[in-house]
Amino acid sequence: MNVAKPNSYRSGPDERGHFGIFGGRFVAETLMPLILDLEKAYTAAKADPAFQAEMNGYLKNYVGRPSPLYFAERLTEHLGGAKIYLKREELNHTGSHKVNNVLGQIMLARRMGKKRIIAETGAGQHGVATATLCARFGLECVVYMGAVDVERQQPNVIRMEMLGAKVMPVQSGTRTLKDAMNEALRDWVTNVHNTFYCIGTVAGPHPYPTLVRDFQSIIGNETRAQMQEIEGRLPDSLVACIGGGSNAMGLFHPFLDDPTVEIFGVEAAGHGLTQLHAASIAGGRPGVLHGNRTYLLMDADGQIQDAHSISAGLDYPGIGPEHSWLHEVGRVNYLSATDDEALAAFQLLSKLEGIIPALEPAHAIAKVMELAPKRPRDHLMVVNLSGRGDKDVPQVGDILRGKK
Amino acid sequence: MTTRIDTRFAELKSQGRSAFVTYVMAGDPDAATSLNIVKALPKAGADVIELGIPFTDPMADGPSIQAAGLRALKAGMTLKKTLDLVRDFRKDDNVTPLVLMGYYNPIYIYGVDKFLTDAKSAGVDGLIIVDLPPEEDDELCIPALKAGLNFIRLATPTTDDKRLPAVLANTSGFVYYVSIAGITGAAAADANAVGEAVARIKRHTRLPICVGFGIRTPEAARAIAEKADGSVVGTALVDALKNSLDAEGRATAKTVNAVAELTAALAQGVKGAQQAAE
Numbered sequence: 001m002n003v004a005k006p007n008s009y010r011s012g013p014d015e016r017g018h019f020g021i022f023g024g025r026f027v028a029e030t031l032m033p034l035i036l037d038l039e040k041a042y043t044a045a046k047a048d049p050a051f052q053a054e055m056n057g058y059l060k061n062y063v064g065r066p067s068p069l070y071f072a073e074r075l076t077e078h079l080g081g082a083k084i085y086l087k088r089e090e091l092n093h094t095g096s097h098k099v100n101n102v103l104g105q106i107m108l109a110r111r112m113g114k115k116r117i118i119a120e121t122g123a124g125q126h127g128v129a130t131a132t133l134c135a136r137f138g139l140e141c142v143v144y145m146g147a148v149d150v151e152r153q154q155p156n157v158i159r160m161e162m163l164g165a166k167v168m169p170v171q172s173g174t175r176t177l178k179d180a181m182n183e184a185l186r187d188w189v190t191n192v193h194n195t196f197y198c199i200g201t202v203a204g205p206h207p208y209p210t211l212v213r214d215f216q217s218i219i220g221n222e223t224r225a226q227m228q229e230i231e232g233r234l235p236d237s238l239v240a241c242i243g244g245g246s247n248a249m250g251l252f253h254p255f256l257d258d259p260t261v262e263i264f265g266v267e268a269a270g271h272g273l274t275q276l277h278a279a280s281i282a283g284g285r286p287g288v289l290h291g292n293r294t295y296l297l298m299d300a301d302g303q304i305q306d307a308h309s310i311s312a313g314l315d316y317p318g319i320g321p322e323h324s325w326l327h328e329v330g331r332v333n334y335l336s337a338t339d340d341e342a343l344a345a346f347q348l349l350s351k352l353e354g355i356i357p358a359l360e361p362a363h364a365i366a367k368v369m370e371l372a373p374k375r376p377r378d379h380l381m382v383v384n385l386s387g388r389g390d391k392d393v394p395q396v397g398d399i400l401r402g403k404k
Numbered sequence: 405m406t407t408r409i410d411t412r413f414a415e416l417k418s419q420g421r422s423a424f425v426t427y428v429m430a431g432d433p434d435a436a437t438s439l440n441i442v443k444a445l446p447k448a449g450a451d452v453i454e455l456g457i458p459f460t461d462p463m464a465d466g467p468s469i470q471a472a473g474l475r476a477l478k479a480g481m482t483l484k485k486t487l488d489l490v491r492d493f494r495k496d497d498n499v500t501p502l503v504l505m506g507y508y509n510p511i512y513i514y515g516v517d518k519f520l521t522d523a524k525s526a527g528v529d530g531l532i533i534v535d536l537p538p539e540e541d542d543e544l545c546i547p548a549l550k551a552g553l554n555f556i557r558l559a560t561p562t563t564d565d566k567r568l569p570a571v572l573a574n575t576s577g578f579v580y581y582v583s584i585a586g587i588t589g590a591a592a593a594d595a596n597a598v599g600e601a602v603a604r605i606k607r608h609t610r611l612p613i614c615v616g617f618g619i620r621t622p623e624a625a626r627a628i629a630e631k632a633d634g635s636v637v638g639t640a641l642v643d644a645l646k647n648s649l650d651a652e653g654r655a656t657a658k659t660v661n662a663v664a665e666l667t668a669a670l671a672q673g674v675k676g677a678q679q680a681a682e
Contacts (some may be wrong), residue, residue: 027509028464030560030585031568048636108570149492172470173460184465190586192562288509288535289461301482304460 009256009331012322017206017292020328022321023383025205027291028358032188032268039207041112046214051107058103060135063093065100065218067383069226071074072354075368079378082372082379083237085230088356089280089386096358097219097247098129098200106213107135116198117331121183122149122177122243124156125387131165146176149312157392174306177243181290186206186273190371201244202320205291215300217252223382224254231380237262239336239371240384241363242334243278243314245323247386256331261298266322266367268309269336276308279336280319294321310339310399313387315354336372345369345396346396358387359396407529409577410645411611412451413633417539422629422675424449425614426667427505427638429456429472430489432645437655438476441645442493443560444664446500451672452614454532455487457506464534466589468639471646475653483510488525495525500636503556504579505532508544517592518546520551530554530577536597545574554578561585561606568608578612586617589639595598622673629677637670639641644655646661 008335012019025035047053059341060067068091085262089097102119109117121127127143134141135278144159147169150157160167181204188199202209202216219290220238227235238255240248242265255261270277277283280295287296289304297305297317326332337345345365350356357365372381389396418425426445431438436470444452453491458476462469491501504523511519511533523531527658538557545555552578562585563571581601584591589621593615602613615628616636641663648662649655 025537027537028534028560029537029558029571030464030562030582032537033562033564147673172467178461182461182463186466186587188588192585195616288507288512291535292464293512296509297508298513300457300513301484302510303477304509319462 009325009326009329010253012325013210014207019322021041021286022293022324023209025160025204025295026120026288026293026304027339028189029056030192034192037112037188037203039126041108041205042211046279047302049166055104058175059218062132063099063103064091064223066226067091068256069230070193071221072353075349078352079369079372081377082318082381083377084372085380085382086221086385087382088355089219089247090388094129094132095390096125096129097216097250098126099132099253100218101200101212101246102126102129102133102198103209103217106137106139108138108194109139109198112196116195117186117198118142118144118187118190118195119198119200120177121200122180122315123311123358124149124153124391125159125313127165127167128159130198131163134165135163144168144170144180146170146174148175149177152395153312156396176307177250178304178307185290200294200328201246202249202257202322203244203290203318205293209292210343213247213249213253213322216246217253219247219250219384220252220254223251226369227380227382230304234258234261235380235382236260237264237371237379237381239240239264239266239364239368239381239387241266241314242291242319242323242359243268243316244318247384249320251382251384252332262357262369263332264371265332265334266363267334267336268311268314268363269338270308272338273336276306277336278307278309278314278316280317280335281324281337284317286324289318292321294324294328295319297326305375311363313358313360314363333366337363337377343368343399355385356389357385358389358391360393361386405552407554407577408499411527412501413578414431416451422632422674422677423451423614423634424625424671425452425454425616425634425636426450426641427454427456427636428641428645428663429458429477430486431468431479431653432472432548433475433487433649433653433659434479434643435481435489439492441663442489442644443496444660445667448664448667450500450667452501452503454503454638455482455486455490455508456503457504459507459510462507464587466587466639467678468589468642468646472642483532485513487522487621491526501528501529502527503532504528506534508533508535511544516547520548520553524551524553528553530556532556532558532580538573541574549574549576554587556580560584561601562566565604566591569604572609575611578614579609580636581605581613581615581632582617583615585601586663589618591618592624593628595631596626598628602632622669625670626673626677629674633662635674656680
């Protein structure tokens with residue numbers, strides 16, 4: 001790529017929300033005053049020690065942080081190369097990394113006096129985290145979820161309802177995450193006066209990609225300290241799955257300026273990159289959707305194409321704008337794993353480590369299976385185990401028994 | 405630079421009349437029928453035509469216009485064919501202002517400079533691009549103004565007095581006031597609230613102000629026409645079109661007339677309005 005290398009990979013975005021050409025604020029005028037307010041509120045909250053202190057209290061006692069950095073001994077032995085550590089985000093309350101960001105956004109919403117929270121969700125992990133914190137703080141919660149995802153992630157739909165959220169199945173378009181986001185934006189435009197939109201990933205109009213990244217960066221910051229404590233040095237490589245890319249950005253961002261750390265993002269290659277998939281960087285190009293410019297899957301006319309992944313959480317035709325930039329400047333290597341590779345990794349981790357991963361991080365494990373054997377035994381590889389697989393057990397069970 | 409939009413609003417002002425602005429989706433339900441509909445609009449009383457550019461993910465549109473876009477895409481509509489439609493329309497009509505309305509991505513992918521050249525030569529007068537607020541003016545607004553096209557901005561109930569100057573700074577042709585916080589075709593606009601909003605915007609600009617979102621009937625169009633320089637109807641026309649289609653969503657012998665008849669009724673409503681004194 002012919003893009004100049006910056007002095008730091010961690011200084012973005014600029015004041016207009018751009019990471020290179022990516023990012024920005026491509027929203028309807030109705031929403032513009034709201035996202036400017038949000039930016040102001042976030043800037044003020046960041047500078048307020050009381051905000052951070054309150055958040056740290058909930059992160060420790062409600063979410064259960066820090067999450068462990070666990071040496072996966074049997075997986076390491078099995079693959080016969082790099083020493084593999086799992087960052088155990090699946091042990092957080094609600095079962096994934098999503099809660100880190102939701103906690104931050106709900107606390108912002110409270111500061112802004114918003115009483116009604118809306119969210120989009122794919123796999124349901126972000127929806128569950130949002131429903132959970134709305135229950136905790138007594139806020140109204142409406143979650144938009146594609147009708148296809150409602151079907152394949154039933155356990156999470158039931159959880160959200162038990163937590164008091166209203167789940168709205170979205171019938172428009174492809175009836176997956178992209179359409180859930182369209183519908184959430186339509187709700188927000190309609191209910192601007194009392195509603196806070198809690199976006200689940202590092203995408204959307206500025207300042208969302210930045211604030212979600214900042215709330216998720218606790219993953220990488222903890223990893224850094226934990227690895228120092230266990231091994232006395234930095235890791236040599238990081239691996240994480242990417243739909244919108246929030247768990248990956250949370251792990252990667254604190255290490256971007258450490259040149260010895262190799263970084264790998266893993267997109268969902270679905271049935272394969274020449275067929276239906278959800279790998280925006282591998283198979284897309286820059287375009288504008290959902291408030292930002294980023295890599296998107298689209299046709300020659302700029303119409304957004306259907307994504308496909310076995311994992312509802314990765315089934316999105318775009319990616320966070322900072323990832324698009326990190327790809328263009330060459331700091332992060334973006335790979336992809338197919339449905340079949342993810343299924344194999346799902347089973348391998350379950351059997352070797354007694355940890356059933358969500359299908360999303362199973363994509364990251366799938367690439368660890370390729371990368372680790374090629375690296376020496378003193379190579380320290382961290383993979384973000386971003387969510388637990390309980391929600392996927394019925395779906396994977398059906399597939400393995402040959403029902404689907 | 406004077407566009408057909410400027411000329412038309414000057415004429416209407418001298419006649420003491422409010423403009424009737426119609427929205428239809430390009431290529432709905434197919435390119436040929438769509439061209440016939442667009443041709444029928446001025447004869448039925450449309451003063452300005454807004455032509456939707458179909459897009460898969462129209463974030464600010466309600467179910468009717470979402471479905472219209474998908475019908476058009478399914479029938480093979482593209483941005484290039486939308487410009488072809490405008491060019492064909494211009495063969496018989498060189499006076500009715502025509503504005504393209506849609507989302508940025510198809511234009512970005514077409515290429516901004518090439519799009520502006522092609523749109524201008526096809527006979528497009530202005531652009532309304534929903535997801536380009538003033539914060540992104542460098543993308544398309546400034547180049548469009550340089551190319552001699554009007555860039556019509558949306559002002560909304562959330563656009564306060566502090567923000568209005570920024571919204572109006574590079575706006576030309578007219579201002580499109582979105583009468584409700586919401587998506588197209590959702591709630592009904594309250595004429596009194598609209599009157600206050602129009603008066604507020606008029607304190608910041610001399611441009612004509614057209615009001616849209618939530619106007620469905622001749623009576624509603626008339627009420628808005630008494631408060632503003634123009635009223636925009638979209639969803640009601642798109643619904644009339646849809647109700648004329650056969651079970652497979654194809655055009656029937658009734659389709660063009662269904663849109664033309666409702667346009668005529670709405671235009672009557674607007675023309676019956678007592679224009680508010682300036």
